[in-house]
Amino acid sequence: MNDELIDTNEDLEYNFEELDGTWIKEFEAKEQDYNSYYKESISFIRINYIYINKENEIINISEEKCLFKKPGILSKEELIGLIKHNTFHNAVKYSLLSILKYNIDFEPIHLKTFLRSKDRNIGKNYLSSITNIDNIVFEQSISLFHDINNLFIIFIDKSTDTVFNSQHNPMIRTNKQLTKKVYINSYGFSSNSNKKRTKRNLFKEIV
Numbered sequence: 001m002n003d004e005l006i007d008t009n010e011d012l013e014y015n016f017e018e019l020d021g022t023w024i025k026e027f028e029a030k031e032q033d034y035n036s037y038y039k040e041s042i043s044f045i046r047i048n049y050i051y052i053n054k055e056n057e058i059i060n061i062s063e064e065k066c067l068f069k070k071p072g073i074l075s076k077e078e079l080i081g082l083i084k085h086n087t088f089h090n091a092v093k094y095s096l097l098s099i100l101k102y103n104i105d106f107e108p109i110h111l112k113t114f115l116r117s118k119d120r121n122i123g124k125n126y127l128s129s130i131t132n133i134d135n136i137v138f139e140q141s142i143s144l145f146h147d148i149n150n151l152f153i154i155f156i157d158k159s160t161d162t163v164f165n166s167q168h169n170p171m172i173r174t175n176k177q178l179t180k181k182v183y184i185n186s187y188g189f190s191s192n193s194n195k196k197r198t199k200r201n202l203f204k205e206i207v
Helices: 022-037 076-085 108-116 122-126 143-148
Strands: 044-052 058-067 095-102 127-130 150-156 182-185 188-191
Touching (some): 044 143, 122 127
Parallel strands (some): 044 150
Antiparallel strands (some): 095 150
């Protein structure tokens, strides 16, 4: 009978190196993907400087990456510094026209709805106008979208034009008469030469 005894200890030994670890790797990969669906504080943004000439044409767009000293906050002092540093373009001094903030801050539960939406303008819901020079706060965002949270600083050429004397030639009009006004709203740019209402300068302290 002793010869027929089975060495159970030997049978119960497993070679863990030979176990299929595919499921573990798949789990870890999925878990890493899910990390993109959590809202986190924003550590940086991209800033676009947009320059508009007297004909209301965008003549240049430049971009830089700005790291926050405090997560999600661009301080008033930093904002003023950025504006003053970028006022000149091609030796022409531009005036600040508008500041727009683009901040995708919806909850992760709405991600699937956002990605599957057929509405091409769905992104406009996250574009807002900054009306005062102060700290700009960017709300927490899904890390997947951190790279597209943005600040648009828009400048316009308001340098003095040469005014022609139209009294001697009625066919000559001043440049002021030919200039259209540019209006900025949360949806983008629009121009309308018939509107008499002018945009109040909200940025006097740095212009």
